[in-house]
Amino acid sequence: MNEEQRPDKLSARNVSVMYEKDDTSFLAVDDVSMTIQEGEFVVIVGPSGCGKTTFMNTFAGLVRPAKGKVYMDGEEITGPSAERGVVFQQFALFPWKTVSENIEFGLKYRGIPKEQRDEIVKKYVQLIKLEGFEKSYPHELSGGMKQRVAIARVYANRPQVLLMDEPFGALDAQTRTIMQEDLSGMFLTEKRTVLFITHSVDEAIYLGDRVVIMTARPGKIKKIIPITRENLIPDRRQMRYDDVVNLKEFLELKADIWGLIKAEILEKHIL
Amino acid sequence: MLAVVSVISVIGVWFLLTSVFRVIPPAFLPPPQNIVTDFLRILGTPYVGHTLIGHTLVSLQIVLGGFFSAILIGIPLGVLMGWFKRIEAIVDPLFQLLRPIPPLAWIPLSLLWFGIGIQSKIFVIWLSAFVPCVINSYTGIRLTEPLLVKAALGLGVKNQRDLLREVAIPSALPIILGGVRIGLGAAWMTLVAAELLASDAGLGYMMQMARRALEPSVIILGMLVIGILGALMARGLRMLEKWVCPWVKEEEH
Amino acid sequence: MSRSAENFWDKVYREKTVLSLSSVLGFLALWHLATDILGLMPAIVLPSPEKVFFTIYEKILAPVGEEKLFGHIGVSLVRILVGVGIALGLAIPLGILMGWYEDLDSMASPIIEVLRPIPPIAWIPLAILWFGIGLGSKVFIIAIGVFFPTLINTYIGVKFVDPLLIKAAQTLGAKDKDILWEVVVPASVPLIVAGVRIGVGLGMMCLVAAELVAASTGLGYLIMLGGDDLKPELSITGMILIGILRLLADRVILRIERRVIYWKKE
Numbered sequence: 001m002n003e004e005q006r007p008d009k010l011s012a013r014n015v016s017v018m019y020e021k022d023d024t025s026f027l028a029v030d031d032v033s034m035t036i037q038e039g040e041f042v043v044i045v046g047p048s049g050c051g052k053t054t055f056m057n058t059f060a061g062l063v064r065p066a067k068g069k070v071y072m073d074g075e076e077i078t079g080p081s082a083e084r085g086v087v088f089q090q091f092a093l094f095p096w097k098t099v100s101e102n103i104e105f106g107l108k109y110r111g112i113p114k115e116q117r118d119e120i121v122k123k124y125v126q127l128i129k130l131e132g133f134e135k136s137y138p139h140e141l142s143g144g145m146k147q148r149v150a151i152a153r154v155y156a157n158r159p160q161v162l163l164m165d166e167p168f169g170a171l172d173a174q175t176r177t178i179m180q181e182d183l184s185g186m187f188l189t190e191k192r193t194v195l196f197i198t199h200s201v202d203e204a205i206y207l208g209d210r211v212v213i214m215t216a217r218p219g220k221i222k223k224i225i226p227i228t229r230e231n232l233i234p235d236r237r238q239m240r241y242d243d244v245v246n247l248k249e250f251l252e253l254k255a256d257i258w259g260l261i262k263a264e265i266l267e268k269h270i271l
Numbered sequence: 272m273l274a275v276v277s278v279i280s281v282i283g284v285w286f287l288l289t290s291v292f293r294v295i296p297p298a299f300l301p302p303p304q305n306i307v308t309d310f311l312r313i314l315g316t317p318y319v320g321h322t323l324i325g326h327t328l329v330s331l332q333i334v335l336g337g338f339f340s341a342i343l344i345g346i347p348l349g350v351l352m353g354w355f356k357r358i359e360a361i362v363d364p365l366f367q368l369l370r371p372i373p374p375l376a377w378i379p380l381s382l383l384w385f386g387i388g389i390q391s392k393i394f395v396i397w398l399s400a401f402v403p404c405v406i407n408s409y410t411g412i413r414l415t416e417p418l419l420v421k422a423a424l425g426l427g428v429k430n431q432r433d434l435l436r437e438v439a440i441p442s443a444l445p446i447i448l449g450g451v452r453i454g455l456g457a458a459w460m461t462l463v464a465a466e467l468l469a470s471d472a473g474l475g476y477m478m479q480m481a482r483r484a485l486e487p488s489v490i491i492l493g494m495l496v497i498g499i500l501g502a503l504m505a506r507g508l509r510m511l512e513k514w515v516c517p518w519v520k521e522e523e524h
Numbered sequence: 525m526s527r528s529a530e531n532f533w534d535k536v537y538r539e540k541t542v543l544s545l546s547s548v549l550g551f552l553a554l555w556h557l558a559t560d561i562l563g564l565m566p567a568i569v570l571p572s573p574e575k576v577f578f579t580i581y582e583k584i585l586a587p588v589g590e591e592k593l594f595g596h597i598g599v600s601l602v603r604i605l606v607g608v609g610i611a612l613g614l615a616i617p618l619g620i621l622m623g624w625y626e627d628l629d630s631m632a633s634p635i636i637e638v639l640r641p642i643p644p645i646a647w648i649p650l651a652i653l654w655f656g657i658g659l660g661s662k663v664f665i666i667a668i669g670v671f672f673p674t675l676i677n678t679y680i681g682v683k684f685v686d687p688l689l690i691k692a693a694q695t696l697g698a699k700d701k702d703i704l705w706e707v708v709v710p711a712s713v714p715l716i717v718a719g720v721r722i723g724v725g726l727g728m729m730c731l732v733a734a735e736l737v738a739a740s741t742g743l744g745y746l747i748m749l750g751g752d753d754l755k756p757e758l759s760i761t762g763m764i765l766i767g768i769l770r771l772l773a774d775r776v777i778l779r780i781e782r783r784v785i786y787w788k789k790e
Binding site (some may be wrong): 154 | 689691694697709
């Protein structure tokens with residue numbers, strides 16, 4: 001099929017976003033344009049406070065750009081939608097609902113009847129390996145478990161696009177590695193379009209098809225580096241994280257990307 | 272904008288029901304304009320003994336008298352109870368026994384003991400401000416972060432008294448002041464009740480007399496003055512809190 | 525903990541209990557001493573502890589005023605329950621709607637802000653004028669006392685819900701009204717219950733006040749009668765019973781709190 005004819009899954013055109021809170025407001029995202037194709041896993045990295053989250057929120061429909069527009073399937077995005085699921089860094093689980101009830105949440109609004117909902121919930125509980133915890137409440141779970149539920153909750157809702165905002169940021173290193181491998185596995189089983197934000201360059205290269213490097217605030221796109229057959233073993237997603245991280249190609253990519261980010265940090269901080 | 276519209280419509284309906292359609296008799300609810308005229312009336316000429324201002328002053332004096340003596344005793348007692356376990360052991364059970372009894376309930380006994388004069392009122396008002404002051408002072412001290420105490424010890428603070436003075440009390444101040452604020456509110460309420468029951472001056476007395484005379488506008492005026500004074504006192508205390516404890520973060524509401 | 529540390533804390537605990545017990549007993553003994561034995565206070569001013577006991581026993585059988593003791597307790601209970609019921613039935617829904625719909629907030633707020641600072645007790649003369657001395661005036665006062673703290677707490681709970689939870693619900697497909705009832709209200713329950721607790725406490729104070737000023741039955745009336753008839757043992761009886769009622773109410777609300785906030789174990 002001719003790629004030119006299919007509209008991009010997600011696209012941003014000259015998007016600028018103001019960040020406003022209490023008395024302060026400043027330009028967070030400055031004239032960013034990019035496209036994401038269906039089935040792509042795109043990762044955004046960049047220094048702290050560079051506007052990554054704000055930019056992603058425009059795709060989520062939680063923030064309106066001051067200038068420019070965002071589109072999904074060619075139509076302008078004007079608000080949040082179940083088709084663009086979000087996984088937050090702070091989990092955002094509903095504390096008064098059990099694991100099953102949390103995962104089930106979005107399904108009700110899709111009009112799915114009870115028996116089917118139960119089946120779907122069961123499938124995803126197995127997928128995130130939390131059998132036995134269906135009736136547990138979030139406060140009884142560890143950080144890693146909570147985030148798995150958060151991911152399952154969005155996945156179960158079958159959005160066309162997944163927006164993940166540093167989902168593993170609050171987890172310790174070991175849990176993080178496991179989650180990355182899990183997510184990788186899930187992505188292979190059920191391919192979706194993913195936009196993923198992270199601080200960690202390792203994570204970006206391991207998970208992403210393309211890595212977008214943003215400048216410091218106000219955020220612009222500094223460079224986009226594709227992770228493709230040419231510069232990395234394509235089966236990396238099926239490999240263990242620890243094995244991938246030590247590959248020569250991986251280390252080269254990491255040096256490149258990290259060099260760019262570091263330059264950005266040094267430059268802007270000197271200012 | 273909506274706020275203005277709603278206020279105007281409420282007053283409007285009130286006016287219509289009382290003045291124009293005469294559905295509600297004036298002995299039940301006065302028309303809004305009567306409130307204004309009566310306000311001006313009792314501002315200047317005495318009503319059952321004092322002008323509005325006179326009654327207000329009487330009430331204020333009694334409240335503040337009882338209130339200040341309550342905090343003078345209550346706060347130190349609460350602090351000592353919070354810091355010294357022995358004192359807590361002795362005072363606490365008595366305190367817990369007497370605490371569930373609403374201060375208002377003491378009024379008849381107080382009248383029996385002290386007569387109809389000012390002392391009986393001051394006693395009850397004192398009681399109502401005393402309890403929150405003690406509780407909050409106690410809680411404030413008990414919630415002193417052990418980490419801060421350890422830090423102070425490591426910096427050379429030697430004895431219990433200094434620890435109390437330098438660490439526990441300052442950290443407990445916001446809570447203590449909160450208790451003071453609650454105490455003032457409680458004192459105010461108790462005063463009104465006491466004046467409703469047995470008084471010959473003051474805002475509560477004024478309202479009771481107005482009720483007997485079937486003059487609801489004076490009652491309402493009394494209510495408004497009481498409300499405004501209460502709000503002003505609360506606001507004043509909040510500002511005091513901010514001045515005494517500048518390090519506390521602002522809370523919504 | 526080491527053996528000696530355990531013993532130390534045991535000793536402290538025991539010492540505390542001993543001190544507490546002795547202070548209560550000491551208080552009772554002093555009371556007894558001052559009244560019965562030394563006759564320091566005339567019975568009219570302060571009755572001895574035994575007199576209070578006998579009064580309670582006596583009044584269970586013989587009526588005081590219009591009712592026997594349990595009758596008075598019952599009347600007070602009914603007033604409290606009705607008043608609390610009405611107030612909660614109004615305050616909670618109104619608080620939720622005001623917290624969620626800004627327009628309603630703008631419309632209702634000014635009226636609420638004018639009425640709120642007026643202490644419920646100050647409403648008593650007006651209430652008597654409007655409702656007379658019957659059940660209505662008491663229920664009205666109690667309801668006002670319970671209404672405002674509950675309303676405010678509910679309002680705050682709803683208005684300041686963690687926005688993250690709302691965003692999560694939105695990105696899972698929930699729409700405005702669903703979000704209010706499925707997410708915001710459950711999330712506000714802790715604050716709502718806190719408001720109820722404060723409100724009920726205030727309501728009990730209002731009960732006493734209203735029964736002191738204008739009633740012919742009820743515990744507050746008993747207290748008042750004791751003063752009027754120079755029978756302080758009646759007053760003390762009433763006061764003790766009110767204290768017990770208050771403690772019971774606290775327990776009940778604590779129970780409710782625990783059941784309703786089951787997801788948050790500290």
